[in-house]
Amino acid sequence: MPTLRQITSPQGLAQDGALETIQWRNGGQVRLIEQIPVRLAVFDRTTAIIPLDLDVFYNGLLVIRDPAVVKALFRLHHHSWGSGDALPADQGPDLPPAHLVPILVCMRDGLPDRAAAARLGLSARTYARRVSELLSLLGTTSRFRAAITAQRRGWI
Template sequence: MFGQVAAGERHHGVIGRRYAATVLHGLGLSDVDESVYRSVLRRRPGSIAELARTLELSRHRVEKAIQHLRALGLLQPGAPGQPPTAADPEIAIPVLLRQRHEQLEDVTTHLPALAAEHRLAAFGDAHHQAVEVIVGSEEIRHRTAALAATANEFLIFDRPPYAYDPSGEVEGELPFLERGVTIRVVYDSTALQDPLRLANVRTLAAHGEQARVLPKVPLKLTIFDQHTAVVPLTREEVSESVALVHESGLLDALLALFETLWSSAPVLDRPHDTAPIPPEDADLLTLLAMGVKDAAVARQLGVSIRTARRRISGIMDRLGATSRFQAGRESERRGWL
């Protein structure tokens, strides 16, 4: 059959055109489907039999393609014995694209369950599903890339040593930020001693990465969509083995650790005033660091609760803090307390 098709392409321009532009495969169309669709789209006259002869296909194959194209909404019924007419592609094709997108999204939501079935089959015991050990740099890259490709959130602990050149960091992460992925990173302060890496982090933060820093981060960690964590099992620059931690009590503990350190870490190098703060703001920070409630703060400062809350909000904005505990830590770092 392949020899016949090849010969036909040499001697008949129709077949050459028939397979020349298969741009609709992504919508589930075969070569024959697209050939029939394009022919009808060009409004070639004649019956189904004539259409089959023109395309050098059997009538059965043409009728089967027409049936499929009608089911997709690309063709509309014609008169009895006559070929169908084409729906407006600017209307029909976007509808199909939305349907395919919804189908792909549905598949994505089932990935965790499918992965759990795979782990169960691989390990044979549900009690050993929580941790999967991946060995080999190529396999590690393959598995982490697959997780990243479908994830909507990355939670990361970043610390040395590194196996890669920092010059490619921005280009590697920007596509995820542009796709709308939420990326929260807690950096170990030693990671930012390299001026190039610090510049990269500032660039990524300007594009939407949420970056914070602590004097020490306990481990390297990446959690995808809060359902799979990647933890290197060695301290070398290139780890030849990692643990994939799936939904379990262990993953819950890693998530809790991330959120605890995230809440206590100051925002990375946010521009701020270096001038001394007014004495009344120093008093306010001291009260906040002591955990004093709003009403007591208002009484101590001799202002209304509304005014106290406004001043608390203002000083937290100035510090780039999202919690009072973080405001206290950032004030200490700046030498305000």
């Protein structure tokens, strides 16, 4: 299943309390930037949508399939994602997604990847992909930093 990545602003995050449109609650990834340059969505790097009214999505959407335009919009999203910050721990989800809890336990126990994958009955590739997903969810590429962040969130 593909991972949903969303970028939001502090204002959008504040409004999300009532709307619940930001999908970190359902395992999606979220980054926070000061201001959203343009509202858009990109699907499988082949299709993009932008609102006809740049302030809201509900007044109609423009579906774009031109590869050059979709690539440019994807790069805009990718650049914005790279400049964003992970959600502060007190605004993130209360618990990790259920499929990542066993990964956290194995990491906490200090198991090497092969041993952890064997313990969980996963292939080494699936285990590595889930570790990567967990690191991304915690907003880091470091396992050490991930452990600290997970502990601060009360996950371990």
